[in-house]
Amino acid sequence: MQKYICNSITPTSLPRRNFVKGAMAGSIALGVGNVGKAHSKEYNSSDTSNILTGNEFDLTVSETPVNFTGEKRIATTINGSVPGPTLVWQEGETVTIRVTNRLSVSTSIHWHGLILPFQMDGVPSISYRGIAPGETFTYQFQVQQAGTYWYHSHTGFQEMTGMYGSIVIKPKAGERITTDQDMVVQLSDWTDENPMAVFSHLKQQSDYYNYNQPTARDFFNDVSRYGMGQAIGMRKMWNEMRMSPADLADVSAETFTFLMNGQTPNGNWTGVFKPGETIRLRFINGSSNTFFDVRIPGLRLTVVSADGQDVEPVGVDEFRFGPGETYDVIVKPTDDAHSIFAQSMDRTGYTRGTLAVQKGLTANVPSVDQPVWLSMKDMMGDMSGMSDMKMDSDMPMDQNSMDHGGMSMDHSKHNMQKNSLAIPSQTVNHASSEYGPSVDARVEMPRTNLDDPGIGLRNNGRRVLTLADLHTLGGPLDSRGPEREVELHLTGNMERYTWSFDGLEFGKSTPVHFNHGERVRVILQNDTMMTHPMHLHGVWSELENDKGEFMARRHTIPVQPAQRISFLVNADALGRWAWHCHLLFHMDAGMFREVVIS
Numbered sequence: 385m386q387k388y389i390c391n392s393i394t395p396t397s398l399p400r401r402n403f404v405k406g407a408m409a410g411s412i413a414l415g416v417g418n419v420g421k422a423h424s425k426e427y428n429s430s431d432t433s434n435i436l437t438g439n440e441f442d443l444t445v446s447e448t449p450v451n452f453t454g455e456k457r458i459a460t461t462i463n464g465s466v467p468g469p470t471l472v473w474q475e476g477e478t479v480t481i482r483v484t485n486r487l488s489v490s491t492s493i494h495w496h497g498l499i500l501p502f503q504m505d506g507v508p509s510i511s512y513r514g515i516a517p518g519e520t521f522t523y524q525f526q527v528q529q530a531g532t533y534w535y536h537s538h539t540g541f542q543e544m545t546g547m548y549g550s551i552v553i554k555p556k557a558g559e560r561i562t563t564d565q566d567m568v569v570q571l572s573d574w575t576d577e578n579p580m581a582v583f584s585h586l587k588q589q590s591d592y593y594n595y596n597q598p599t600a601r602d603f604f605n606d607v608s609r610y611g612m613g614q615a616i617g618m619r620k621m622w623n624e625m626r627m628s629p630a631d632l633a634d635v636s637a638e639t640f641t642f643l644m645n646g647q648t649p650n651g652n653w654t655g656v657f658k659p660g661e662t663i664r665l666r667f668i669n670g671s672s673n674t675f676f677d678v679r680i681p682g683l684r685l686t687v688v689s690a691d692g693q694d695v696e697p698v699g700v701d702e703f704r705f706g707p708g709e710t711y712d713v714i715v716k717p718t719d720d721a722h723s724i725f726a727q728s729m730d731r732t733g734y735t736r737g738t739l740a741v742q743k744g745l746t747a748n749v750p751s752v753d754q755p756v757w758l759s760m761k762d763m764m765g766d767m768s769g770m771s772d773m774k775m776d777s778d779m780p781m782d783q784n785s786m787d788h789g790g791m792s793m794d795h796s797k798h799n800m801q802k803n804s805l806a807i808p809s810q811t812v813n814h815a816s817s818e819y820g821p822s823v824d825a826r827v828e829m830p831r832t833n834l835d836d837p838g839i840g841l842r843n844n845g846r847r848v849l850t851l852a853d854l855h856t857l858g859g860p861l862d863s864r865g866p867e868r869e870v871e872l873h874l875t876g877n878m879e880r881y882t883w884s885f886d887g888l889e890f891g892k893s894t895p896v897h898f899n900h901g902e903r904v905r906v907i908l909q910n911d912t913m914m915t916h917p918m919h920l921h922g923v924w925s926e927l928e929n930d931k932g933e934f935m936a937r938r939h940t941i942p943v944q945p946a947q948r949i950s951f952l953v954n955a956d957a958l959g960r961w962a963w964h965c966h967l968l969f970h971m972d973a974g975m976f977r978e979v980v981i982s
Contacts, residue, residue: 434465434467434469434470435469435470435472436469436470436471436472437471437472437473439473439477439478439479439480440479440480440481440482441471441479441480441481441482442481442482442484443462443463443468443469443481443482443483443484443493444462444463444464444483444484444486445460445461445462445483445484445485445486445487445491445493445515445537445547446460446461446464446486446487447459447460447461447486447487448461448464448465448466448546450466450546452574452576452641452643452648453574453576453641453648455576457576458545459545459546460487460491460537460542460545460546460547461546461547462493462547462548462549465646466546466572466643466646467546467548467549467550467570467572467645467646467670468535468547468548468549469549470549470550470551470552470568471535471549471550471551471552472551472552472553472554473527473551473552473553473554474527474553474554474556475527475528475529475530475553475554475555475556476526476527476528476556477526477527478524478525478526478527479523479524479525479527480522480523480524481493481522481523481524482520482521482522482523483515483520483521483522483523484519484520485515485516485517485518485519485520485521486517486518487517488517489517489539489540490508490514490515490516490517490539491514491515491537491539491542491547492506492507492508492512492514492515492537492538492539493506493515493523493535493536493537493538493547494506494507494535494536494537494538494921495523495533495535495551496533496534496535496536496708496919496939497533497534497691497692497708497710497939497940498525498527498528498529498533498551499528499529499922499923499924499957500525500526500528500922501525501959502922502957502958502959502960502961503959504523504524504525505921505922505959505961505962506523506538507538507921507961507962508538508539510960510961510962510978511959511960511961511962514539527553529553529692530553530554530555530556530692531553531555531689531691531692531693531694531710531712532550532551532552532553532568532666532667532668532689532692532710532711532712533550533551533552533553533668533692533710534548534549534550534551534570534668534670534710535548535549535550535551536548536549536670538962540579541579541580541583541672541968541972543672543968544573544575544579544672544673544968545579546574548570548572548670549570549670550568550570550666550668550670552566552568552666553692559664560688560694560857561664561688561697561714563661563662563663563664563714564657564658564661564662564663565655565657565661565662565663565664566663566664566666567655567663567664567665567666568645568666568668569644569645569653569655569665569666569667569668569724569737570644570645570646570667570668570670571642571643571644571667571668571669571670571671571674571676571678571726571735572642572643572646572670572671572672573635573640573641573642573643573671573672573673573674574640574641574642574643575635575639575640575641576639576641577639579672582635582639582969583969583972583973586634586635586881586969586973587881587973590631590634590878590879590881591631591878593634593635593636593638593639594630594631594633594636594730595636595638595732596630596632596636596730596731596732596755630730630755630757630758631758631878631913631914632729632730632731632755632758632839632840632914633673633674633675633728633729633730633732633914634673634914634967634969634970635673635674635969636728636730636732636733637728637732637733638732640673640674640728640733641733642671642674642676642726642728642733642734642735643735644724644726644735644736644737645737647737648735649734649735649736649749652736652737652738652746653737653738654737654738654739654740654743654744654745655737655738655739655740656740656741656742656743657717657739657740657741658741659717659720659741660716661716661717662714662715662716663714663715663716663717663739664688664712664713664714665712665713665714665715665724666710666712667705667710667711667712667713668710669705669706669707669708669709669710670707671707672707672967672968672969673707673967673968673969674706674707674728674729675704675705675706675707675728675729675915675917675942676704676705676726676727676728676729676735677702677703677704677726677727677728677729677753677840677841678702678703678704678705678724678725678726679701679702679703679725679846680715680722680723680724680725680739681722681723681725681747681748681750682718682719682722683715683716683717683718683722684699684700684701684715685699685700685701685702685703685713685714685715686698686699686713686714686715687699687700687703687711687712687713687849687853687854688712688713688714689710689711689712690709690710690711690712690854690856690936690938691709691710691937691938691939691940692710692939693856693857693936693937693938694856694857694858695854695855695856695857695936696855696857697714698849698853698854699847700847700848700849700853701846701847701848702841702844702846702847702848702849703848703849704729704837704838704841704848704849704942705942706915706917706940706942706966706967707917707940707966707967707968708917708919708939708940708966709917709940709942711849715739717739719747720740720741720745721738721739721740721741721745721746721747722738722739722740722747723736723737723738723746723747723748723749723750724736724737724738724739725749725750727752727753729838729839729840729915730755731752731753731754731755731756731840732752732755733752734749734752736749753840753844755840756839756840756842758839758913758945759839761831761836761946762839762913762944762945762946763827763913763945763946764827764829764946765827765829765830765831765946765947765948766829766830766831766832766946820887821877821880822875822876822877822880822882822884822887822888822889822974823875823876823877823884823887823911824876824877824878824879825911825912825913826873826875826911827909827910827911827946829946830909830910830946830947830948831946831947831948832929832930832947832948832949833852833930833947834850834851834852834927834929834930834935834949835850835851835852836850836944836947837849837850838915838944839945851927851935851936851941851942851949852929852935854927854935854936855935855936856934856935856936856937859934860926860934860937860952861924861926861937861954862903862952862954864903865903866903866904866905866952867902867903867904868902868904868905869904869905869906869907870896870904870905870906870907871906871907871908871909872885872886872896872906872907872908872909872977873885873886873887873908873909873910873911874908874909874910874911874912874916874918874943874965874975875887875911875912876911876912876914876970876975878913881973882973882974883912883965883970883971883973883974883975884974884975885975885977888974889973889974889975889976890964890974890975890976890977890978891974892974893977895960895977895978895979895980896963896977896978896979896980897979897980897981897982898953898955898979898980898981899955899981899982900955900956900958900981900982901955901956902955903952903953903954903955904952904953904955905950905951905952906920906925906950906951906952906953907948907949907950908941908943908948908949908950909947909948910943910944910945910946910947910948911946912945913945914945914967914970915942915943915944915945916942916943916965916967916970916975917940917941917942917965917966917967918940918941918942918943918963918964918965918966919939919940919962919963919964919965919966920939920953920961920963920979921961921962921963921979922957922959922961922979922981923953923954923955923956923957923961923981924937924938924939924953924954925937925938925939925941925951925952925953926938926951926952926953927941927949927950927951928950928951928952932950934952938951940966955981956981957981958981958982959980959981960978960979960980961978961979961980961981962976962977962978962979963976963977963978963979964976964977
C-alpha cells in the first residue's frame with residue numbers, strides 16, 4: 385500500500401533558495417472575479433473554475449498582484465488569472481475573441497499552432513500593429529483543426545510575466561479515444577525579477593544563472609575515468625572556447641519558480657478522479673525558457689497526440705518537451721494518488737502536481753536527477769567516421785577530439801574555418817555570415833537520427849519518448865515531393881549572447897520567401913550546444929526522417945545540439961509569418977526570421 389504524505393518532499397540536491405521558493409503554495413488575486421462558465425458536456429474536466437466555452441469570448445489584459453515566492457509581484461494577466469482561462473472550441477465553428485488592453489503599453493495575443501489568416505496571427509510588426517492601451521481588438525476566424533493548443537502574448541516579455549493560457553479544440557467527429565476525464569496540465573516558469581533585468585544579466589554574462597559548473601571534484605573524477613591528459617585536455621578545450629559542458633539552459637531555478645497550472649510545487653495542483661477512470665492529460669509547455677522532462681512515477685503514459693495532431697499511440701515512462709510543444713497522454717491511475725513530476729532539463733528545479741481521488745492527497749515526489757554534462761555527441765554530431773578515436777561518444781569532449789575535426793571554431797577570435805570533413809547529406813550553399821561575429825561554432829558532421837531522447841535522458845532506466853516514436857495518423861498533408869530545398873543553420877555566440885539564423889540576427893536578416901502553393905523541404909542544422917524549439921507560424925511542419933519518410937505533423941520542432949533535421953511545408957497560407965526559437969530570450973536575442981508566402 386502506498387504511503388501518502390501531506391507535504392511535498394523537496395529534493396536535498398536543490399539549493400536552499402529553491403527550497404524557500406518551493407515552500408510557497410502560490411497565490412493570485414483575481415482582478416475581475418470568477419471567469420468560469422458552465423463547461424461543455426463534451427469537455428469532461430473535474431476542474432471547471434477557469435474554463436470558457438462557446439463561440440464568443442471577451443478577454444481583458446491587465447496587471448494583477450501575485451505571490452508565488454513570498455514576495456508580492458505584479459503579473460500580466462488575462463481575465464485576472466495565471467494562466468488565463470482555458471478556451472474550449474469546436475472544430476469547424478467560427479470563433480470571435482474580443483481582447484481589451486487595460487495595460488499602459490501595447491499588447492497582443494498569438495494563437496499558437498493554429499491555422500488561420502495571417503492578419504489574425506497576433507504578431508506585432510508582422511501580421512498587425514498590436515493592441516494599443518485602451519483598445520479592443522477583435523480576432524475572428526474559423527477553427528480548422530482539433531486538439532490541444534495554447535495562446536500567449538507576442539509582445540516584449542509579457543508571456544514571461546503570466547500572459548498565456550490553454551486552448552482545447554474538440555473534434556467535429558468526436559474524440560478518437562474516449563476517456564472519463566480530460567485535464568489540461570500547463571507548465572510554466574515564473575521569476576520575481578524584471579524579465580528585462582534577467583535578459584540584461586545574460587547579455588553581460590551568459591552563464592549568470594548557471595550554478596552547475598565543473599568543480600575540482602569533477603576534475604579528479606575525470607582523471608580517474610579518463611586519465612590526467614584527457615582530463616586536462618577537456619578543461620583546456622572548454623576554457624579556450626569560453627564555454628561550459630554544463631550549458632544546458634540559459635535560465636535556471638536560481639531565478640525561476642516552476643509552475644503547474646499556475647501553482648508552485650507546494651501549491652500542489654490536483655486533478656481529481658474516481659477509481660477506475662481513464663484520464664487524458666493535455667500537457668502544454670507554456671514556459672518562457674524551460675525544457676521540462678515529465679513523468680508520473682508508477683504509471684505508464686500512452687502518448688496519443690503531439691502538437692494537437694493524433695499519433696499512433698506509444699507507451700513511455702517519460703517525455704521531454706520545450707516551450708510551445710504540447711502532448712496528450714492517456715493514463716489509468718492504479719492508486720489513490722500519483723505525482724505528476726516535471727523537472728527542468730538542467731536539473732536545477734521542478735514542479736509537480738497530483739492526480740488523486742480527493743483534494744489534499746499527495747504521493748511521493750522523486751528527487752531531481754543529477755545533471756549530466758554535454759557530450760561529444762552534443763558538440764560534434766555524427767562520430768561514426770572517427771574510427772581512430774577510442775572514446776565514448778557520450779563522454780565530455782576534449783581537445784584531442786577537436787583536432788579530429790567534428791566542429792570548426794576559433795576559440796577567441798570568432799573567425800570560423802572549415803575543415804576537410806564533409807557533411808554527410810546534400811550540400812547547399814550557405815551565407816558567408818555563418819562565420820561572422822554572431823557565430824562561435826559550426827558543426828561539420830551533424831547527426832540526423834531522431835531516436836535520441838537528449839542530454840540527461842539517455843540510458844536513464846526509463847522508456848523516454850523520442851521524435852522517432854511519433855507517427856501522425858493519416859500521413860502527410862500532400863503526396864507531392866518537395867519542389868526545392870531551403871537550408872538554414874541555427875547559430876549563436878554564447879559570449880555575446882546572440883542567437884540567429886545563419887549568423888544573422890533579426891533586423892540584419894531578410895525574409896525567407898515561399899511561393900504560394902509550392903511544397904518545400906526545409907533543413908535546419910543546429911550549430912549550437914543548446915536545443916532549440918523551432919516554431920514556424922501559419923503552416924504545418926511535416927517532420928521527416930533521414931530517409932525522407934514522413935514522421936509527424938508539428939508546429940514546434942525541437943532541434944538538438946549538432947542535429948540536422950528536415951521537414952516539408954505546404955506554402956498554402958498567403959501573408960507574412962514569424963519563424964523563431966520559442967526560448968523567449970533566444971528569440972529576443974535574434975533567432976527570429978520573417979517568412980513571406982506570396
